[in-house]
Amino acid sequence: MFPPERILMGPGPSDVHPAVLRAQSQPLLGHLDPDFTPVLEQIASGLRTVFRTGNPVTFAVSATGMAGMEAALVNLVEPGDDVVVGVNGVFGGRMAEVARRAGATVHTVEADWGRIIDPAAFIDAVERHRPRVAGLVHAETSTGVHQPVAEIGTAVADTDTLLVLDTVTSLAGVDVRVDDWDVDVAYSGTQKCLSVPPGLAPITFSERAVQRVRERTTPVQSWYLDLTLLLGYLDGRGGRTYHHTAPISSLYGLATGLDLVLEEGLEARLARHATLGALLHEGLEALGLELLAEPGHRLPQLTTVALPDDVDEAALRARLLTEHGIEVGAGLGTFAGRAWRIGLMGHACSERNVRLLLAALERLLDQAPAPTATT
Amino acid sequence: MFPPERILMGPGPSDVHPAVLRAQSQPLLGHLDPDFTPVLEQIASGLRTVFRTGNPVTFAVSATGMAGMEAALVNLVEPGDDVVVGVNGVFGGRMAEVARRAGATVHTVEADWGRIIDPAAFIDAVERHRPRVAGLVHAETSTGVHQPVAEIGTAVADTDTLLVLDTVTSLAGVDVRVDDWDVDVAYSGTQKCLSVPPGLAPITFSERAVQRVRERTTPVQSWYLDLTLLLGYLDGRGGRTYHHTAPISSLYGLATGLDLVLEEGLEARLARHATLGALLHEGLEALGLELLAEPGHRLPQLTTVALPDDVDEAALRARLLTEHGIEVGAGLGTFAGRAWRIGLMGHACSERNVRLLLAALERLLDQAPAPTATT
Numbered sequence: 001m002f003p004p005e006r007i008l009m010g011p012g013p014s015d016v017h018p019a020v021l022r023a024q025s026q027p028l029l030g031h032l033d034p035d036f037t038p039v040l041e042q043i044a045s046g047l048r049t050v051f052r053t054g055n056p057v058t059f060a061v062s063a064t065g066m067a068g069m070e071a072a073l074v075n076l077v078e079p080g081d082d083v084v085v086g087v088n089g090v091f092g093g094r095m096a097e098v099a100r101r102a103g104a105t106v107h108t109v110e111a112d113w114g115r116i117i118d119p120a121a122f123i124d125a126v127e128r129h130r131p132r133v134a135g136l137v138h139a140e141t142s143t144g145v146h147q148p149v150a151e152i153g154t155a156v157a158d159t160d161t162l163l164v165l166d167t168v169t170s171l172a173g174v175d176v177r178v179d180d181w182d183v184d185v186a187y188s189g190t191q192k193c194l195s196v197p198p199g200l201a202p203i204t205f206s207e208r209a210v211q212r213v214r215e216r217t218t219p220v221q222s223w224y225l226d227l228t229l230l231l232g233y234l235d236g237r238g239g240r241t242y243h244h245t246a247p248i249s250s251l252y253g254l255a256t257g258l259d260l261v262l263e264e265g266l267e268a269r270l271a272r273h274a275t276l277g278a279l280l281h282e283g284l285e286a287l288g289l290e291l292l293a294e295p296g297h298r299l300p301q302l303t304t305v306a307l308p309d310d311v312d313e314a315a316l317r318a319r320l321l322t323e324h325g326i327e328v329g330a331g332l333g334t335f336a337g338r339a340w341r342i343g344l345m346g347h348a349c350s351e352r353n354v355r356l357l358l359a360a361l362e363r364l365l366d367q368a369p370a371p372t373a374t375t
Numbered sequence: 376m377f378p379p380e381r382i383l384m385g386p387g388p389s390d391v392h393p394a395v396l397r398a399q400s401q402p403l404l405g406h407l408d409p410d411f412t413p414v415l416e417q418i419a420s421g422l423r424t425v426f427r428t429g430n431p432v433t434f435a436v437s438a439t440g441m442a443g444m445e446a447a448l449v450n451l452v453e454p455g456d457d458v459v460v461g462v463n464g465v466f467g468g469r470m471a472e473v474a475r476r477a478g479a480t481v482h483t484v485e486a487d488w489g490r491i492i493d494p495a496a497f498i499d500a501v502e503r504h505r506p507r508v509a510g511l512v513h514a515e516t517s518t519g520v521h522q523p524v525a526e527i528g529t530a531v532a533d534t535d536t537l538l539v540l541d542t543v544t545s546l547a548g549v550d551v552r553v554d555d556w557d558v559d560v561a562y563s564g565t566q567k568c569l570s571v572p573p574g575l576a577p578i579t580f581s582e583r584a585v586q587r588v589r590e591r592t593t594p595v596q597s598w599y600l601d602l603t604l605l606l607g608y609l610d611g612r613g614g615r616t617y618h619h620t621a622p623i624s625s626l627y628g629l630a631t632g633l634d635l636v637l638e639e640g641l642e643a644r645l646a647r648h649a650t651l652g653a654l655l656h657e658g659l660e661a662l663g664l665e666l667l668a669e670p671g672h673r674l675p676q677l678t679t680v681a682l683p684d685d686v687d688e689a690a691l692r693a694r695l696l697t698e699h700g701i702e703v704g705a706g707l708g709t710f711a712g713r714a715w716r717i718g719l720m721g722h723a724c725s726e727r728n729v730r731l732l733l734a735a736l737e738r739l740l741d742q743a744p745a746p747t748a749t750t
Contacts, residue, residue, distance in 0.1 A: 003404045003411075003627075012620055013403050024624055025400035028388050028572055029378045030702045036378075062574070063438035066619040067599045098598045191620055197403055199437070199574055199622035221596050223473045224442045242707070244441040245387055245566055247574035249399055250625065252378075327405045332617070 006321075007353055010329035011141050011302060012169070013191035013198050014345035016257075020196055023256035024249045031246040037236055039255050040246075044234075046258030050171055050194070050266060051186055051204045053178035059234050060254055061201035061225065062247050065168040065189025068201025070098050071225040072164045072185040073133065075205075075213045079103030082131035084161075086110075086117035090142035090332045091166055095135045102221060107131065113334045114143050114292045114304070123155040134161050138186075139170035142332040144293040144304040144341065146174060153181035162209055168192060171202065172261055173273045173301035173345060184209040190250075193273065193301055195346030196257035199250040260347075269346075273300045276349050280342065283358040287365065292339055301349065303342045304335060308365070313337060316364055324360040381696075382728055385704035386516050386677060387544070388566035388573050389720035391632075395571055398631035399624045406621040412611055414630050415621075419609075421633030425546055425569070425641060426561055426579045428553035434609050435629055436576035436600065437622050440543040440564025443576025445473050446600040447539045447560040448508065450580075450588045454478030457506035459536075461485075461492035465517035465707045466541055470510045477596060482506065488709045489518050489667045489679070498530040509536050513561075514545035517707040519668040519679040519716065521549060528556035537584055543567060546577065547636055548648045548676035548720060559584040565625075568648065568676055570721030571632035574625040635722075644721075648675045651724050655717065658733040662740065667714055676724065678717045679710060683740070688712060691739055699735040 008015045029036040040059075047058045061071050073095070077083060083104040085096040088111035096106045109125045111117050117136065126134050134156055138147050149165060156163045162184040167176050171186075173193030178186050184206045191198035205213070205227065213220070213227050220226040224244065232241035261269060277300020281291060284305050292304040307313045313330070317340065320326050331339035344354065383390045404411040415434075422433045436446050448470070452458060458479040460471040463486035471481045484500045486492050492511065501509050509531055513522050524540060531538045537559040542551050546561075548568030553561050559581045566573035580588070580602065588595070588602050595601040599619065607616035636644060652675020656666060659680050667679040682688045688705070692715065695701050706714035719729065 003401055005402065006404060006408065008403060008405060010405055010407075013405060013623060016403055021400040021402065021624075025396040026378055027380065027396065028383060028391055029381060030383055030385055030388060031573070032385075032704075033381065033696070033702060063442065063599065064619045064622060067438065070597065070599045094598070101594055101596050101598055189620065197622065197624040198406070198620040199625050219476055221476050222445065223469070223476055224438065224445045244439045245564065245573040247439060247572065247625070248388060249396075249572040249628070250574050250622070253624070321408070327408060329407075 005325055007326045007356065008348055009343050009353060009357055010327045011341045011343050012189065012345060014195050014343055015348040016195050016197055017260055017347045019260065020253045020257045023252040024197070026252050028248045031248060032240055032242065036248070039251055040234070042255045043251060043258060046255070046262060047202050047204065050258070050261060051176055051178045052180065053204050055178065055204045055206055057210050057231070058204040060251065061203050062244060063201060064198050065187070065201045067225065068168070068187030068189065068203050069095060069166060070222065071201065071203055072187050073098050074102045074220055074222045074225055075227045076133050076162055076164065076185065076209065077102040077104045078216055078218050080105065081133065082107065082129045084109060084125045084129055084131045084134040086122055086136045088115060088117055088143065088145060089113055089137065089140035091137045091140055095137065095166060099133070099135065114145060115294050116145055116147050116297050119148060119151045122152055126156055126159060126161050130159065131161050133164055135164040137166040138176065139167065139174065139299050139302060141169045141302055141341070142335065144299050144302045146297045146299045149181050153183055157182035162212060169299070169302050172266070172269060174299060175270055178204055190254055190257065193346045194257050194261065195348070196254050197250070199247060200254055273344065273349050276344055276351060276354055277301060277303070279351065280344055280354045283354065287358070287362055292335065301343060301345045304331065304339050305342060306339050311365070313340065319364055320360055326357055326360060380700055382701045382731065383723055384718050384728060384732055385702045386716045386718050387564065387720065389570050389718055390723040391570050391572055392635055392722045394635065395628045395631045398627040399572070401627055403623045406623060407615055407617065411623070414626055415609070417630045418626060418633060421630070421637060422577050422579065425633070425636060426551055426553045427555065428579050430553065430579045430581055432585050432606070433579040435626065436578050437619060438576060439573050440562070440576045442600065443543070443562030443564065443578050444470060444541060445597065446576065446578055447562050448473050449477045449595055449597045449600055450602045451508050451537055451539065451560065451584065452477040452479045453591055453593050455480070456508065457482065457504045459484060459500045459504055459506045459509045461497055461511045463490060463492055463518065463520060464488055464512065464515035466512045466515055470512065470541060474508070474510065489520060490669050491520055491522050491672050494523060494526045497527055501531055501534060501536050505534065506536050508539055510539040510541070512541040513551065514542065514549065514674050514677060516544045516677055516716070517710065519674050519677045521672045521674045524556050528558055532557035537587060544674070544677050547641070547644060549674060550645055553579055565629055565632065568721045569632050569636065570723070571629050572625070574622060575629055648719065648724050651719055651726060651729055652676060652678070654726065655719055655729045658729065662733070662737060667710065676718060676720045679706065679714050680717060681714050686740070688715065694739055695735055701732055701735060
């Protein structure tokens with residue numbers, strides 16, 4: 001098995017450091033082996049650093065980022081609960097759908113694609129509906145929008161509402177401050193700015209959130225994601241109780257990926273993303289391309305850019321992949337067929353990659369055939 | 376990260392062939408990369424071989440074996456449905472619980488731990504309750520019992536009931552015949568007789584089962600496990616629609632692990648398990664130990680054995696791990712504190728390992744201190 005070499009500059013997975021790949025090739029320990037415990041502890045500690053939280057209940061769900069979203073909602077929501085969700089892209093829409101499937105009555109606070117959710121409107125909806133859960137996407141991967149959270153967090157903390165934050169694309173790419181922002185549950189994925197292969201969903205629960213899960217009157221609909229059962233394994237103090245078999249190799253990879261983040265330093269890593277994101281944005285605009293996220297709220301690690309109207313974006317994207325070995329993402333939803341999503345995440349976020357992409361794009365746009373004239 | 380060397384002879388994970396570990400260290404492709412498609416196709420094809428099925432809908436769920444169980448049930452069950460489950464150990468009990476959380480009214484058919492579910496009693500329950508789903512564990516990992524399925528499958532196939540079979544521990548260790556036995560959904564895990572690290576749940580749906588999922592009148596409660604959404608990605612014919620980010624490294628590992636199974640030949644692999652399982656059983660009985668699964672229905676790949684009453688099983692198990700580097704599993708449920716679960720799965724199923732374990736066990740039992748006399 002020799003996969004072709006790629007530079008992964010799409011919405012994830014991102015390129016993985018060789019040390020992480022090597023860690024995944026280590027022989028297995030059993031998930032109940034006492035010598036596996038330090039790996040779990042290292043992951044919990046590293047995740048607390050990147051989430052900027054002291055939450056004891058911080059771990060990796062044994063499935064991808066979307067299961068992190070589901071874990072957050074099915075544990076917090078009971079049938080009939082009200083839930084407020086901010087929807088300004090695909091992932092907010094998904095959060096609303098996952099909450100509905102957990103039995104919630106969902107109230108959406110919407111914004112145009114490419115715009116942030118207005119904090120005042122969101123806070124107003126929380127005050128009106130007094131929901132059990134309010135959910136928000138920090139880095140909307142479908143639009144490249146960087147949602148401000150602090151003001152919302154402060155307002156929601158004074159209510160009985162639990163604040164859920166999707167940090168799948170933001171974690172370790174832009175600042176995520178779970179404790180400062182009074183976020184009750186934040187979840188993420190490994191394959192974005194942590195630069196670890198997909199397969200795990202880092203998650204953290206505030207003590208208030210854990211308490212609310214314990215006080216449920218109905219069982220969590222997902223046995224696999226039931227926090228109270230998971231804690232029997234995760235909380236090693238009483239001995240680890242088997243729940244499911246932890247994905248050992250993936251956890252080796254995550255532990256190593258977190259080590260790389262700590263070695264670089266979280267602040268340095270965030271600064272690297274900010275600097276190179278700005279370089280990419282300038283470069284794209286210099287090519288005459290339009291950025292689709294509103295100015296002032298653009299993510300450095302995920303950029304949505306409109307292609308010229310006369311360009312077949314899918315054909316151009318295929319050439320970028322086959323001729324230059326660079327993967328970028330197609331537009332989703334409203335942006336499908338007319339935009340790309342360019343990732344600058346983690347290990348893939350380098351000046352070399354920005355320069356390579358801009359040079360390749362300039363060449364391809366110069367060569368792009370004019371569309372066939374229609375008569 | 377240098378984990379200590381272990382021989383994994385517990386209930387899973389089992390030892391992994393170095394080729395599988397190497398595959399997990401390959402650089403990533405994106406999950407939508409055209410060059411990733413052959414990996415998915417190779418996995419589907421390999422799984423069809425080991426499941427002995429022609430089912431087009433055969434894939435790996437992006438989570439561990441327990442999520443395979445949940446995927447089977449949440450897709451097939453709608454709230455209020457009747458479900459019959461055979462319970463003669465932990466995993467049958469879990470299937471009943473997962474079905475309840477999906478809204479089912481569950482009727483259990485029980486047997487003592489270490490005994491099979493009586494096929495006539497199971498068929499009778501299906502005829503009485505006419506459930507939407509009947510679920511059975513093929514290889515009960517908590518007891519080492521090998522459940523006969525063929526007669527049940529034939530009987531259930533004539534009804535509207537869908538037969539779900541847990542093959543987590545059986546797949547590629549004993550014969551699993553999805554098509555011959557008219558099984559509607561079978562799921563498994565990678566970390567048992569396939570000898571691939573934990574993290575994926577192979578699953579196969581009959582066309583009848585897929586049709587029933589499509590005809591549901593309520594949404595599948597799990598968005599992550601919703602088959603109709605997953606098919607948008609898995610069925611490449613219409614182009615792959617993004618649902619969640621596939622766990623690339625784990626899928627590389629599974630593709631390679633399946634290659635190893637096919638290279639050995641499924642029949643040869645099953646014969647190897649049968650022969651060495653018998654050798655282990657004889658050896659344990661020669662040491663004066665009692666096997667807990669009923670004769671004639673013992674799994675070769677998972678053996679439950681009672682320790683002498685005067686032995687502290689946990690202390691002995693810890694010495695086996697630290698002094699001999701051999702992991703075996705503790706007893707679960709009824710067998711906790713008095714039995715071990717010994718795995719002989721996949722790559723770990725070798726004559727060398729059987730001899731090593733028996734020699735180590737003989738030494739440790741000889742040295743085991745008599746219990747403190749109680750007065």
